[in-house]
Amino acid sequence: MHIHQKVLLVPMQPTPNGRMHIGHGGGTYLRADVIARALRAQGHEVAVITGSDVYEDWVVAAAQREGRSPEETCRDHHAGIARDLDRLSIRLDAWIDPSGEAHRDAYRQLHEDVLTRLRTTGAARLESERIPFAQDTGRALVGPWIAGECPHCGRPCGGSTCTSCGEYFVPEQLVHARSRIGDSPVQWRTEQNWFATADDPGAIADRHRAAGLRPVFLAPLLRALDNHGGRVRLTGQGDWGVRSGTLPAGKVISNGYFLYSVYCGEVHRASTGAAVNPFTPGSGVTTVGLFGSDNSTPGLLVPDVIAQGSQGTLAPFDATVVNGMLNFEGHKCSTSKRHGIWLSELLEGTSVSADELRHTLLHAPLDHGPADISLNTLTHHVNTLREWRTTVLRPALDRLREQSHPVRRAEAALKAAAEQYALLTPYSPDLTAAVKAFDDWIGSPQVPDAEWLVGVALLGRPLLPDLADHVWTQLGFPGEPDLRQAEQLEPLPRQSPATTADLLSAPLDPATLEPYVHLQDPE
Template sequence: MTSYVVTSAPPNPNGDLHLGHLSGPFLGADILSRHLRQRGHDVRYVGYSDEHSCYVPRRAAEIGSTAYPTAKLFGDRMENTLSLGAMHHDWFTRPLTDTTHTEFVQRFFLELWNAGALKVEELPVFRCEPCDRYLYEAEVRGECQFCADPSDGVYCEACGLAQDPAGLANPKCTSCWQEPGLTTLRRIVFPLDDYRDRLQAYYAEAQSKAEWRPRLISYLEGLFERALPDTPISREADYGIPVPLEGWEGHILDTWFSGIFGYAAATARLSEANGDKAEWERLWTNPDTKIVNFIGFDCSFSHAVLWPALLLAQGTLTLPSQVVINEFYRLEGDKFSTSRGHAIWGGEFLRRVNADALRFHLALTGPEREQNNFSMKEFADTVSTVLAGGIERWTDTVLDLLAQDFQSVVPEAALSVTFLDEDRAELPARIAAALGAETFSPQKAAAELAVIVDRAVDDLRQLSLVRAAGPREEYAARLVAHLELLASVAVTSAPLMPGWSAHLAGQLGVPVDMTTQMPKWAALDARLVPAGTQLPDAAPLFFHELS
């Protein structure tokens, strides 16, 4: 058994989560956590709402509110959406009302400060005189200095590169939309290039044990072709976690600095809730603990460069073994956009559709290695062909034939040597390979399951022919083979479709672990539905065609 800490990138509480958000870090982290638990590993899935982000007061101004109620409003919506999608964390910190987050961020900042790992520099900064404020990140909009795509003031969503302080081209204040002036400001800086060699050694070791996705590897290679930038970690502002140093009143710590310590704080809160306050530190300081971060590509600099370097500087906490990125998920061919209203909001959509159906489709079509597209037609096709018209038809036919010909009692039958038996034997290993932390790909797992369902449904005609004309023993063996494969799909698909998996497992008498609420993976080592098992003559429908 291995201990894992799984994280998903902290969302800004400036709106609900849309399907683009759900398709990436949240679904991925949830699927991995479920699979690892099902395999018997010790897993903690944690995260937090990025409530100290400067996007919160910007959004508050847009809706005529203030930062705290805005963070609560959208934080509550995000948590509700995650719950509707069965993607909620084991612990999800709300930093504005949970002091542990601030305590951890300031504690580790002071460790780095006292160790001499930080320095002070006078840096250029945008300043909007009409608004009487310095401009950082959400407060300034312009063009990326590297790729010329539209970008806010810190990281470019398109290329993922950190903008130099005041490096943004054609900047505009996002409040008055006037061009700001330039001035200088004393800021605390982390000298990232000092850790170049240690970072490269870390990447080599981590990538020898796990498959990092190609876009992230290419990004890191390009970044290390030049000197790594000194990274500001403080700002002069009145909203955020204060710099805990005398003489730095009115300065806050950048949320991009705080994040990795936010994950540790969330783990600590979960440990405390489980009755062992010291457990988090044992986990985070144990080099055998596997820490897996799920992010969108645009968070690559923080999670794959800055935060590992901060951990190297801190010296006791464990670095991530895997950083799983995803690309952008598009809606009907265009990028999801909160500002333009071009989005399908998770909370609204999950009140209208089956959560497992959406989870399966997002896994099947998610933007793992390249940008992909969500369309309602393709979602309806997935439901029609794989789920309602596939799994449900398969289940209904097998149980109906069993009821008609064997009084719903699983017959004694030697399993026939057919592709059904081969799929039953090979499916667990295929899904385990697809969903392992080292080579994680829910898309591969979903595709494997879709192929299995398609082949089994195609074989129902052959099953009917054998029933009508073949020896009863051959028919019984083929029917049992279908039943076993169906049960195997129920077990192995649990991380992707937890609701349906537990539902069908219950109908087939396959044991469901009360702790994980999933069928036990170990059950796959033997017959899942033994001869003599009494089954129902039908199972309630779980998936329905979209109306």
């Protein structure tokens, strides 16, 4: 499918209830960064915009656990997550705090305007539903406050989505529902909330099929369409969230991923001076949503339902990139259960670099479903890359400094890079195949000469940006590795030789990582 010269990628907003673990880093955010870098290398104008999901009840749960206010919790983890992404070389064009002074009013107003629009068009309907409450406190047991078994697969879950199978459900569908905040009995009450349902469920499924969504990620969407016709929530119970004067006390507007993305579109419009939001039909900007498979309903269903109900004022994502869940040592990485390796601890407390961690995570085939990595896997990939840098790359760069003739047009490198970039479009990307293409190139039997180094830089740019930039600079090119510049092959005179000491690293001892490994058996 066609990609416009202007592209906006919106990775799903992380919840600021803790710092980022390798499951976060290796999934949605790494995909956004890799795809953006590949598109930029081909000349597209790309922006990656997201922010933290401050209006999520998991923030309140974290605040109670940490003994401080939700506002303090948001501010602290919002800043910490930004540092985590930066340490992993994830480049963002804007990092939004919807509760901050710069965005609070406009963010609330956008949600209120869309809800009003859906009411006006008749797409929004007030419906009755059964909601669980804690009998002793009267708190609505939604989000982090409720647990039970998934109505589809039977696995333990909570909130409104099963992280095992991706099934979305309303509270009354949860099997054996129980409170997560004590032993209080669950009391069911009938409440009224606003919902919207797809006008044409079949068109939603057909659109995602045509966009190349893989069957493993399409399945939860098809179940949702079959089971309830594409019904999505617009308001819900709660005190922490997007409040509105149009709703009674104890109700908030659903802080969904799609309207968050539309707000990111407003930030993009303001920063670029564009006439319309990228989510306006015919905007000329390709919009890309990126999220984990446990968010199939917010990412795949809600955008189409709201777009259909808006009657031409909003368009859904042009492309969606879904990744499976990353397991570490056999269990899903989890902030609330403290299971995994945290990016801040690994990248700040050990010798593991951003490139080395990215190289490891790229080998987990999350574009095809769930995957697992272990401490041994991490150590193996880090040491393999370190040995190659020492025994192959460094000597090649040393020989480059002695070379006096210009770099010839690197036909093989250009061909390999073009084939790799074709794997990194927003339509059915395959990052594991892309890193295999890089591995095949750096391990190829050809002579590691200047033209080979061009390939290292071009194929490495989306995946290992620090290494690629270093090689590109040594070749004498300005800026970042770029296909068009490599095609012209008119490098500037090479810079003074830079030190290659950074290419030399001792083998990683897994014992040095063990203090940073958190293992807790999930419920």
